[in-house]
Amino acid sequence: MKLKNIGEVVKWRLCAGCGACAYACPENRIKLTDVFDDGIRPVIENEKYCGACRDCMKVCPGHELTHRSYDHVPGLIKELQEGWGPVLEVWEGYASDPEIRFRGSSGGAATALALYALEKEGMGGVLHTGADEGKPLKNKTSFSTLRKELIERSGSRYSPASPCDSLGKIESSARPSVFIGKPCDVAALRKAEALRPGLEKKVGVSISIFCAGTPSTMGTVELLKSLGLEAKGAGEVRYRGLGWPGLFTARLKGEKNPSARLSYKDAWGFLQKYRQYRCYLCPDGTGEFADISCGDPWYREIREGERGHSLVIARTERGRFLIRQSIEAGYLKLTRTGAKMLVDSQVNLLEKRRTIWGRLAAMKAFGIPAPSFNGFSLFKIWRSLDKKEKIRSILGTSRRIIQRGYYRRKTT
Ligand SMILES: Cc1cc2nc3c(=O)[nH]c(=O)nc-3n(C[C@H](O)[C@H](O)[C@H](O)COP(=O)(O)OP(=O)(O)OC[C@H]3O[C@@H](n4cnc5c(N)ncnc54)[C@H](O)[C@@H]3O)c2cc1C
Ligand code: SF4
Numbered sequence: 001m002k003l004k005n006i007g008e009v010v011k012w013r014l015c016a017g018c019g020a021c022a023y024a025c026p027e028n029r030i031k032l033t034d035v036f037d038d039g040i041r042p043v044i045e046n047e048k049y050c051g052a053c054r055d056c057m058k059v060c061p062g063h064e065l066t067h068r069s070y071d072h073v074p075g076l077i078k079e080l081q082e083g084w085g086p087v088l089e090v091w092e093g094y095a096s097d098p099e100i101r102f103r104g105s106s107g108g109a110a111t112a113l114a115l116y117a118l119e120k121e122g123m124g125g126v127l128h129t130g131a132d133e134g135k136p137l138k139n140k141t142s143f144s145t146l147r148k149e150l151i152e153r154s155g156s157r158y159s160p161a162s163p164c165d166s167l168g169k170i171e172s173s174a175r176p177s178v179f180i181g182k183p184c185d186v187a188a189l190r191k192a193e194a195l196r197p198g199l200e201k202k203v204g205v206s207i208s209i210f211c212a213g214t215p216s217t218m219g220t221v222e223l224l225k226s227l228g229l230e231a232k233g234a235g236e237v238r239y240r241g242l243g244w245p246g247l248f249t250a251r252l253k254g255e256k257n258p259s260a261r262l263s264y265k266d267a268w269g270f271l272q273k274y275r276q277y278r279c280y281l282c283p284d285g286t287g288e289f290a291d292i293s294c295g296d297p298w299y300r301e302i303r304e305g306e307r308g309h310s311l312v313i314a315r316t317e318r319g320r321f322l323i324r325q326s327i328e329a330g331y332l333k334l335t336r337t338g339a340k341m342l343v344d345s346q347v348n349l350l351e352k353r354r355t356i357w358g359r360l361a362a363m364k365a366f367g368i369p370a371p372s373f374n375g376f377s378l379f380k381i382w383r384s385l386d387k388k389e390k391i392r393s394i395l396g397t398s399r400r401i402i403q404r405g406y407y408r409r410k411t412t
């Protein structure tokens with residue numbers, strides 16, 4: 001079944017909540033809303049006037065992702081291509097600035113790279129996500145131009161965020177700028193660049209954080225409840241940072257110190273049950289469309305009190321250049337490492353990717369619109385599963401489709 005428009009993408013649960021459709025609509029007809037138990041979703045106003053324009057569909061990563069062939073690119077690590085996309089170099093290390101390292105989710109690499117681009121490469125700003133000061137459970141896209149703003153908005157937010165809603169700020173910036181987002185956000189950025197050459201000229205570098213899925217706002221509300229706190233009393237919610245892997249902390253309005261703290265492991269263990277449906281179909285957890293990707297080097301046990309570390313991937317020449325210059329200029333302390341470190345660090349992301357072909361096959365068998373993913377070797381890596389796992393990938397999805405009524409469009 002072919003999806004006609006963004007409304008259908010949402011109704012068939014394929015929206016990832018990136019916000020790119022709101023940017024792309026030439027009539028400014030798409031508004032974004034946070035659906036409490038789902039994620040950020042577009043609503044089209046006066047859809048009947050849309051005519052033949054499909055700009056929103058052209059930028060949407062929810063229903064379609066295609067890798068341009070990168071076989072010809074020299075220097076890519078062959079053994080990583082099937083599972084991880086284009087990878088030129090893998091690095092491990094941290095931001096040299098102790099404040100960025102401490103406040104960042106992992107080792108603050110994403111923030112340090114963006115700061116280098118801002119201060120030394122003359123970039124105009126950084127489009128990224130931070131907590132919405134007025135609504136502490138929500139996120140807001142901001143265009144940071146100062147070190148202070150960048151640091152304030154560092155740290156991962158395990159709740160709905162749509163950084164592509166403000167791509168216009170990059171497009172209208174006087175100088176090329178930095179984009180930071182999740183893998184689906186960066187994929188949407190690439191599609192938007194293809195649609196709008198004016199935007200393409202202004203993207204100085206794209207940085208992706210690794211991502212295993214975005215929990216809904218309901219996830220955070222329920223987590224607060226489980227800690228004895230009411231969402232409406234919350235003055236600040238942090239998901240990570242302030243150490244590594246950092247703590248989930250919630251501070252009540254009018255209080256100075258957090259009223260609740262939870263380890264990252266326990267908080268993610270709770271929140272992951274609230275991930276949006278599209279995330280279960282996501283083939284790209286490591287930002288394959290970005291110039292640079294940053295994640296956690298989970299390949300080893302983290303000692304109590306250890307300071308933050310990041311895993312950094314150079315995916316393009318532009319990314320490689322920026323990483324090397326950031327090291328040279330003293331913004332990052334990184335050591336080159338091998339392909340194995342990436343594989344050992346993100347076992348779950350690879351496991352998920354291996355099941356995706358089976359999950360999509362189940363959807364197609366039920367006649368449900370399945371996203372189209374091209375250039376991810378999904379069939380090949382699914383075939384490498386053993387027989388039991390192959391069957392589980394298809395039957396598990398089939399069971400969910402029946403039990404949760406996913407064979408029907410969403411009505412609200
Ligand atoms: C939903 C989610 C799932 C994740 N899953 C994984 C995983 O599977 N494996 C793993 O290794 N790491 C995961 N992370 C963590 C993240 O990839 C790493 O912490 C990464 O190394 C960034 O750390 P850093 O210290 O370099 O970034 P920092 O210097 O702390 O900067 C983080 C940057 O990310 C931006 N950002 C924060 N939250 C969001 C968001 N929700 N959407 C878009 N941009 C955001 C901020 O604006 C900031 O610029 C996840 C993060 C999120 C938000
Ligand atoms: S995935 Fe992004 S572009 Fe597609 S419908 Fe959702 S918010 Fe819009």
Ligand code: SF4
Pocket residue numbers: 016182183184185211212213214278279280282283284285
């Ligand atoms: S798992 Fe994939 S689709 Fe879901 S938020 Fe992360 S990058 Fe986007």
